[in-house]
Amino acid sequence: MTTEDGAASTASAEPPPIQQKTADELIAEMKKVPLFMTSMDDMDEDNDMIQALKAIAYEGTRAEIADNFRVQGNECVKAKQWMNAREFYTKALVALKGPKVPQPGTEGTSNEKVVEIDEEAEAKKENDAAEACYANRALCNLEMKNYGSCNKDCAGALKLNPRNVKAWYRAASACLALDKMPEALDACQSGLKFDPTNTALQTLLTRIERRRDHLVELEDARRKREEREANERATLRLAMRERNIIARETSKAPDMEDAKVQLSDPSDARSLLSLPVIFLYPLHAQSDFVKAFAETETISQHLEYILPPPWDQTQEYNPAAVECYMETSIGGLIKAGKNLSLSKLLGTGKVEVVDGLVSINVVAKSTASQWIEDFKKRRGKQ
Structure with a gap:
């Protein structure tokens, strides 16, 4: 069948295209x-x-x-x-x-069919x-x-x-x-x-x-590690005690990453002891940190490569022109001989290793007297 304009017609219209949809x-x-x-x-x-x-x-x-x-x-x-x-x-x-x-039919009028439920089966x-x-x-x-x-x-x-x-x-x-x-x-x-x-x-x-x-192996390794660490801590305490080094812990221990007081042989109290040391420049609010200062080394050995510091524009700080001081356990000061070994400085029993860190104040000789006086005044007010 054709229409008046000659176009062919179908019995019914074509369905609209299906809309594409996601899953x-x-x-x-x-x-x-x-x-x-x-x-x-x-x-x-x-x-x-x-x-x-x-x-x-x-x-x-x-x-x-x-x-x-x-x-x-x-x-x-x-x-x-x-x-x-x-x-x-x-x-x-x-x-x-x-x-x-x-079930349907178990209750109702007399005309309804009664179905008996098997209680055991149910x-x-x-x-x-x-x-x-x-x-x-x-x-x-x-x-x-x-x-x-x-x-x-x-x-x-x-x-x-x-x-x-x-x-x-x-x-x-x-x-x-x-x-x-x-x-x-x-x-x-x-x-x-x-x-x-x-x-x-x-x-x-x-x-x-x-x-x-695997868990048994992990537990065994953990137990052995804890035993080893406990023994090493005991050995380190013995080493400090034998050297007459006083140590004290506080609630505000600094973050020193992997730096710590340690023995070259953790199982031998007589092996070489090394400690983290911080050189403080109190008049300039600066510092230098030495992660492992061996007990046999002197302050001079480290000052040789540390001084002069990059911030010292007047060249006041050089190994020969500075003095070093350490605070005592009772709040005073002692002059630290630059040519003395660290073990001798700490072995006096007058200074403390606080939170595993040794602190040494470095001041120019020209300003040392004034700094000491100011230090005493500050401590006197406390």
């Missing part, structure tokens, strides 16, 4: 269709069809209601929607604890449903890394059926994730008692044993 958009639209819905909470409360579906979900015996939720939970598990699945399994377990719901259905929901909810919690909740659900399933191998497997997996090796091993071996050829449990057992052995 997420398609899934979102499908969830609006009751057939594809996976969560009751996402449904439109004003939708009559939805209300009917909700009513159906709660019709029947407790076992039937629970089984309905369990099936929905299983569908969510297939889609790896762990949170939704856990919600459905929880609803199923709640339904099993609710009041018994009579109890078995409820038991089976509860076991499955506990075990499946344990899977959801395991996937969501809720290991404590996973173990509780496994316990719920195993209380109903100690032969539930899946529950043993999931309990062992949760304990492994928590590094609870004895519990993980016990759960895995318990499952293998009921199913000795279970490949998943055998593989898990190997993982548990390897992790257990």
Whole structure:
């Protein structure tokens, strides 16, 4: 058939082109269709069809209601929607604890057909449903890394059926994730008692044993390290005591990174002792830090390469033109001989090593007297 203008016509108009949509958009639209819905909470409360579906979900015996939720939970598990699945399994377990719901026809007028419920069979259905929901909810919690909740659900399933191998497997997996090796091993071996050829449990057992052995090695290494460190600390205290060096700790220890008081041989108190030393220039608010000042070295040996400092524009600070002072434990000052070894300076028992650090004040000879006077005045006011 043709139209007056000669154009060919069809029996019906062509359908409009399909709008391209992303996978997420398609899934979102499908969830609006009751057939594809996976969560009751996402449904439109004003939708009559939805209300009917909700009513159906709660019709029947407790076992039937629970089984309905369990099936929905299983569908969510297939889609790896762990949170939704856990919600459905929880609803199923709640339904099993609710009041018994009579089957259709068990109550009513005399004209209605009376159906007798097999209490024993119904109890078995409820038991089976509860076991499955506990075990499946344990899977959801395991996937969501809720290991404590996973173990509780496994316990719920195993209380109903100690032969539930899946529950043993999931309990062992949760304990492994928590590094609870004895519990993980016990759960895995318990499952293998009921199913000795279970490949998943055998593989898990190997993982548990390897992790257990690794943790034992780590613990052994930690224990040995702590013992060694304790012995080294004791040896260092002995070395300080033998040298008559006084040490004191405060609550405001400076951050010295890896610098510390140490022996060249941490196990030998008679080996070479070195200490962090800070040279302070109090009149200029400057300082120089020596990470390892050996006890046999002198102040002069270090001043030779430290002085003059880059900030000293007047060249006041050179090894021959400075004097060094150290504070005493009672708040006074002693002049530190530049050619004396550090061990001799510290071994007088008059100065302290505070927070593992030796402090030496460096002042120009021309200003030393005034600085000492000012120091005494400041201390006198304290």
